[in-house]
Amino acid sequence: MTAKTLSSLVCCGCSCLCDDIDAVLENKRVVEVGNACAWGAARFLGRKKFSASIPRARCGTYRRLNRQRRQVLQTQEAVAECREHLFHAQRVVVYGLGQMSMEALEGLLLGLRHSPTVWIPSDGPLLQAFVDLYRQQSPAFTTLECVRNHADFVLFWGANPLRSTPRLLSRYALFPRGRFTERGAEDRAAWTVDIQTTEMARVTNLVPIPQQAEEACVQALHEASLGRAAAFSKEIPAKDFKSLLKDLEKSRYRVFFFGRGPLFHGHGSAVLHALATWMKDLGATAPTFLLPLPADFNSVGFLHMFLSHGGLSNPLWHLQGDVHGWMPQPGDVLLAVSGDCFWFLTDEQKQAIRKLHIPVLAFSAYETMTTAEADVVIAVGLQGLDASGWAVRLDGVSLFAEKLWDQDLASDETVTEELFEPFS
Numbered sequence: 001m002t003a004k005t006l007s008s009l010v011c012c013g014c015s016c017l018c019d020d021i022d023a024v025l026e027n028k029r030v031v032e033v034g035n036a037c038a039w040g041a042a043r044f045l046g047r048k049k050f051s052a053s054i055p056r057a058r059c060g061t062y063r064r065l066n067r068q069r070r071q072v073l074q075t076q077e078a079v080a081e082c083r084e085h086l087f088h089a090q091r092v093v094v095y096g097l098g099q100m101s102m103e104a105l106e107g108l109l110l111g112l113r114h115s116p117t118v119w120i121p122s123d124g125p126l127l128q129a130f131v132d133l134y135r136q137q138s139p140a141f142t143t144l145e146c147v148r149n150h151a152d153f154v155l156f157w158g159a160n161p162l163r164s165t166p167r168l169l170s171r172y173a174l175f176p177r178g179r180f181t182e183r184g185a186e187d188r189a190a191w192t193v194d195i196q197t198t199e200m201a202r203v204t205n206l207v208p209i210p211q212q213a214e215e216a217c218v219q220a221l222h223e224a225s226l227g228r229a230a231a232f233s234k235e236i237p238a239k240d241f242k243s244l245l246k247d248l249e250k251s252r253y254r255v256f257f258f259g260r261g262p263l264f265h266g267h268g269s270a271v272l273h274a275l276a277t278w279m280k281d282l283g284a285t286a287p288t289f290l291l292p293l294p295a296d297f298n299s300v301g302f303l304h305m306f307l308s309h310g311g312l313s314n315p316l317w318h319l320q321g322d323v324h325g326w327m328p329q330p331g332d333v334l335l336a337v338s339g340d341c342f343w344f345l346t347d348e349q350k351q352a353i354r355k356l357h358i359p360v361l362a363f364s365a366y367e368t369m370t371t372a373e374a375d376v377v378i379a380v381g382l383q384g385l386d387a388s389g390w391a392v393r394l395d396g397v398s399l400f401a402e403k404l405w406d407q408d409l410a411s412d413e414t415v416t417e418e419l420f421e422p423f424s
C-alpha cells in the first residue's frame with residue numbers, strides 16, 4: 001500500500017478555512033495530519049471533534065423512515081421523495097447552510113426563489129445581527145493576512161476564538177510575526193471583553209463586564225476614546241479602562257472581532273451597533289476594522305450568497321436568526337442541510353413537528369440527532385475530503401477546498417442540482 005503526501009490543503013473545520021494543511025493518505029483514508037488544530041485533525045481523520053479517540057459516524061445511506069423502520073433507497077428515489085415534499089410544501093424551512101459549498105448554496109437559493117422559505121443558518125444570530133448592521137452602517141472589512149501583517153491592536157468582544165476558530169490566534173491575530181509586527185505577540189496589544197471569564201484570559205487582557213451593561217461599556221469607551229468623558233465607566237475597573245484606551249491610542253491598525261456571546265441576550269444587536277459606531281470614529285485616527293467570528297466554515301459564504309440573490313428583497317423569504325423563533329405550522333417542510341437541527345430545537349418545537357406531521361428531510365455527511373428523526377436522509381460527501389467546492393472565510397476571502405479522493409458519495413452541489421433540475 002503506497003502512502004501519498006499532500007500539502008496546502010484547505011480545512012473546512014471552521015470559518016478560519018486554514019489552507020496550509022498537510023496530510024498523508026493511505027487507501028482513501030487520511031492517516032496523518034500536519035498543521036491542523038485538534039478539531040481540524042479530527043475532521044480529516046474521521047474522529048469526533050471533542051473526543052479525538054472516537055470515530056465519528058458517517059452517514060452513508062439514502063433512506064426513508066417508514067413507520068419507525070428505516071428503508072434504504074436508491075439515490076434517485078431519495079431525491080425524488082425530497083422533491084415531492086418540497087413541491088407540496090406551503091412553506092420550506094431550511095436549517096444549517098453554513099457547512100455547504102457555495103455551489104450548493106447557489107443551487108438551493110435559485111431552486112427555492114419562488115417558494116415561501118424561512119432561512120435559518122446555524123450561525124443565525126451572528127449573521128442576522130450583521131445584516132441588521134449593514135442596513136444602517138458599512139463597517140470596513142480587512143483580510144486575515146492584513147491582520148497578521150499590520151494589526152497592533154486586537155480586541156475580541158464577546159468572542160472566544162479558542163472555542164470557535166482555534167488557529168485564529170496562532171495563524172493571524174495574535175502570535176504570528178507579520179511584516180509590520182515582526183515580534184509577533186509582543187507587537188500587539190490584545191484585549192478580550194466578555195460577560196464571563198474565559199480561557200482568553202491566558203493569552204489576552206480580559207475585562208469581565210456585567211451582561212446588562214455591555215452597550216453602556218462600549219459607549220463609555222467610545223466617549224472616553226474621543227476625550228469627551230473624563231469619568232470612567234463604573235462597570236470596567238479603572239485600571240483596565242485606562243490601559244485599554246492607552247493601547248488603543250498608541251495603535252496604528254486595529255481589528256475588532258465580534259463573537260456570538262452578546263447575541264445570547266436580547267441586547268446583542270445594540271452592542272454590535274454601538275461597536276460599529278465607535279469604530280467609525282476611531283477610523284479617523286487609524287485604520288479600524290470589524291470582523292464577525294462565526295463557527296461554521298461557510299457561514300460568511302451563505303451571507304454573501306443570500307444577499308447577492310436578493311435575500312432581503314424577496315417577499316417570499318425570511319431570514320430567521322434564532323432557530324427558537326420558528327413556530328412550526330401545518331404545511332411546513334423542514335429541510336436540514338448539513339446542520340443538526342434537532343440538537344437545538346426545543347421540546348415544544350419537536351412535539352409540534354410530530355403533531356403536525358411536518359416532513360423532515362436531511363442532507364448530511366454525519367449521523368446526527370436530525371438524521372435519526374428525518375423522514376428522508378440523503379448522505380453527502382464532506383467538503384475538502386469527499387467533495388470539492390468553494391467557501392468564504394470569515395473575512396470574506398474565497399477558498400477552494402479540493403476533494404482528496406473519488407468517493408461514491410454525492411457532493412451537496414450534485415444533490416441540490418438533481419433536486420431542482422425538473423423545476424428549472
Ligand code: SF4
Pocket residue numbers: 011012013014015016017018035036037038039040041165166167168
Ligand atoms: S482552525 Fe479551523 S480551519 Fe484551521 S485547522 Fe482548525 S478547524 Fe481547521
